[in-house]
Amino acid sequence: MPLRLFVALDPPAPLRRQLAALAAELRRQAGRAAERLRWVEPGSLHLTLQFLGNAPDERLGDVEAAVTAAASAGRPLALSVRGVGAFPSPRRARVVWAGLHGELEPLGALVRDLGARLAPLGFPPDERPFSPHLTLARARDGASGLAGALAALGAREAGTWRAGELTLFRSHLSPSGPRYEPLLRAPLGAAPSEPHRTDSP
Secondary structure (H helix, E strand, O other): OOEEEEEEEOOOHHHHHHHHHHHHHHHHHHHHHHHHOEEOOHHHOOEEEEEEEEEOHHHHHHHHHHHHHHHHHOOOEEEEEEEEEEEEEOOEEEEEEEEEEEOHHHHHHHHHHHHHHHHHHOOOOOOOOOOOEEEEEEEEEEEOOOHHHHHHOOOOEEEEEEEOEEEEEEEEOOOOOOEEEEEEEEEOOOOOOOOEEOOOO
């Protein structure tokens, strides 16, 4: 059975709590407009670096090796979360996000290196420029009425983050929403022998 995979940075628990508080404040300020969004559970928040889509089970080992090599060539990153916004625009939001700041240049280099290692395996990187963000909520058709709330929280600090590892996730889809299962955690800047598989749901 194909595995629906993506590679991400996984926020630590304290930052997840701060992001949950930010999302709660945004929902409060948005009022009834917030009801048109599907809000991401705090435990599912992550920074996607590359979405692979469906991968044959027999390619998992090659994917793990590519993720491990990219992590080994990188280094831990100092990031911070500040402000909120929406794609494609605050007036018609399909994705509501929290912004990333800090060492974005080396983060971008990590994403490009990861893409270069995964492309020969049949997983080309996204053609769109990498735009680092943490998705807080989604709307199928675009939600209006959020612009004022987004502007009010546009500079709100949500915490700092020392990103120390790449995580290969498997996404399980269901009517109640996706569940993300970490398959591999590869420390940034570590020797290639140091990543480890995880059985955590």
